[in-house]
Amino acid sequence: MSESFTTPVEGIMPRHIAIIMDGNGRWAEAQGQPRVIGHRAGVKSVREVVRLCREQNVEALTLFAFSSENWSRPAREVQLLMRLFMTVLRREIKLLKKSNVRLRIIGDISGFDDKLQQRIRDAEQTTAECDGLLLNVAANYGGRWDIANAAQKMCQLVQQGELDINDVNEQTMQRFICMADQPEVDLLIRTGGEQRISNFLMWQCAYAELFFSEALWPDFADAEFTEAVDCFARRQRRFGLIGAQVTNPN
Numbered sequence: 022m023s024e025s026f027t028t029p030v031e032g033i034m035p036r037h038i039a040i041i042m043d044g045n046g047r048w049a050e051a052q053g054q055p056r057v058i059g060h061r062a063g064v065k066s067v068r069e070v071v072r073l074c075r076e077q078n079v080e081a082l083t084l085f086a087f088s089s090e091n092w093s094r095p096a097r098e099v100q101l102l103m104r105l106f107m108t109v110l111r112r113e114i115k116l117l118k119k120s121n122v123r124l125r126i127i128g129d130i131s132g133f134d135d136k137l138q139q140r141i142r143d144a145e146q147t148t149a150e151c152d153g154l155l156l157n158v159a160a161n162y163g164g165r166w167d168i169a170n171a172a173q174k175m176c177q178l179v180q181q182g183e184l185d186i187n188d189v190n191e192q193t194m195q196r197f198i199c200m201a202d203q204p205e206v207d208l209l210i211r212t213g214g215e216q217r218i219s220n221f222l223m224w225q226c227a228y229a230e231l232f233f234s235e236a237l238w239p240d241f242a243d244a245e246f247t248e249a250v251d252c253f254a255r256r257q258r259r260f261g262l263i264g265a266q267v268t269n270p271n
């Protein structure tokens with residue numbers, strides 16, 4: 022554990038943290054730099070949160086890297102983001118493996134060119150045996166896509182006669198949603214000051230605690246992470262119950 026890290030209040034750590042890494046463009050623009058400089062600078066924050074989550078024994082970390090809506094950005098920015106994605110996957114994968122981090126890409130990877138799809142598969146394969154932190158990177162991901170995709174898979178089973186229509190419910194749907202095999206998202210952090218979900222994990226965040234940070238993503242580091250998990254530890258999660266039931270379950 023790094024010395025600068027303060028132990029969270031009551032030691033309650035989220036098992037699964039998801040982050041909307043927002044603010045790269047504004048970070049760069051504030052310095053009169055092209056937006057891509059902000060995206061590059063954001064990679065350092067990714068390394069930092071991966072390290073912090075490992076140190077704190079968080080089970081899963083899910084990072085929003087590229088949304089299904091981000092394709093509509095200026096073509097040059099999209100192109101540079103794809104290039105950065107390729108480079109980072111190549112450069113970081115050995116370190117992830119050494120750190121026992123298992124990488125998974127969630128999202129519709131069929132939307133990427135063949136080379137990038139191959140690199141994604143290779144990267145996932147390289148860390149497939151790692152059993153430490155689960156790092157999910159959401160790329161060409163949209164919460165609505167995720168739900169529609171799950172519905173389609175479920176319909177296929179019904180069509181094949183393997184699932185009765187009366188068994189179509191939350192539990193069966195859940196099996197086809199991204200990260201079904203992982204703990205529910207406990208804490209959703211969004212950096213960059215905006216307070217919205219932007220089509221991120223719509224299903225998985227049904228009961229997540231939300232934390233909005235003013236920090237732009239390249240500035241997000243140890244202190245900001247600590248603030249978020251400390252805030253999480255102070256929340257009372259009621260899941261529909263009343264406070265007294267939570268504090269005194271019997």
Ligand code: IPE
Pocket residue numbers: 042043044045046047048086087088091102213
């Ligand atoms: C988030 O930062 C990264 C991606 C969406 C790829 P932005 O690029 O959205 O940065 P701002 O919000 O314009 O500052």
Ligand code: IPE
Pocket residue numbers: 041042043044085086087088091215217219
């Ligand atoms: C959300 O950020 C997507 C990612 C962080 C990858 P955006 O910057 O795209 O979200 P909006 O457009 O401000 O809602």
Ligand code: MG
Pocket residue numbers: 043044213
């Ligand atoms: Mg943004």
